Amino acid sequence: MNDRLTPELVLSAYCQGCFPMADPETGEISFYEPDPRALIPLDDRFHIPHGLKRALNKKPFELRMDTAFPEVVHACARTDQPEEQWIDGQIEEAYGKLHEMGFAHSVECWDEEGLQGGLYGVALGKAFFGESMFHRKTDASKIALVALVQYLRAHRFLFLDTQWTTPHLLKFGTYEVPAKEYRKLLKRALEEQ
Structure with missing residues (x-):
């Protein structure tokens, strides 16, 4: 794809069940639609280890929520494994704009030493699309995830999309x-406000 990744393009993709990722080698942005799709339950199936x-x-x-969105995305982009660096400058810029527009959000774990972990994603209708998480201290990203689930439950979201299943997410009841x-499910979630 040669066009710049715009917030409008990202929102349109989410509405169609797709999401963007940058190729770590070429920087090319591609859109993905996994089949099957992984979801974290927002009902009593959600499990806290x-x-x-x-x-x-x-x-x-x-x-905290939405107090350090750019820092969270940037921390998620940094990884010791270059083959997993799917968050590039275009992704950071587009999601930063989505945050300014009120669609992208972060959940953050802070202590006296600063930001220790968190996650970010996009909310559309009653769907939340989790994008990435990071931690600097033990359990920080997991605690952010639990806080997000509590928030989504309180606001009657229908699902938390995690895109793919991972061994880490299975511990929380991902299906x-x-x-x-x-x-x-997506159509229903987008119709609800």
Whole structure:
């Protein structure tokens, strides 16, 4: 794709069940539509691992939302594994604009030493599309995820899209739906406000 990645293009892609990623070698932006699609449940199927429950009880972080969006995206982009660097400058810029427009959000874990972890994604209708997460201290990204799920439940979101299943996300009850079913869920979520 030769065109710049615009916020409008990203929103249009989400509405069609797709999302952008940059190729770590070429920098080319491609759009993906996994089949099956991974979702984190927002009902009682959401599972908090036992060790994480203990960490949550200690309240090691102050939770904030949307106070350091660019920093969260930038931290998510940094990885020790170059083959996993799918967040490039175009992605950072487009999502920064989506944040300014009120569509992209971050959940952040802070302590006295600063930002220790978080995640970001896009909210459209009653769908939340999780994009990436990072941590500098143990459990920070997981605690941000739990906080996001609590927020989405309180605001009656229909689903949290994680795109693909990972061993890490399976611990929280992640499940998969076929693309056809996902598109039906997406249509319903986009129609609700």
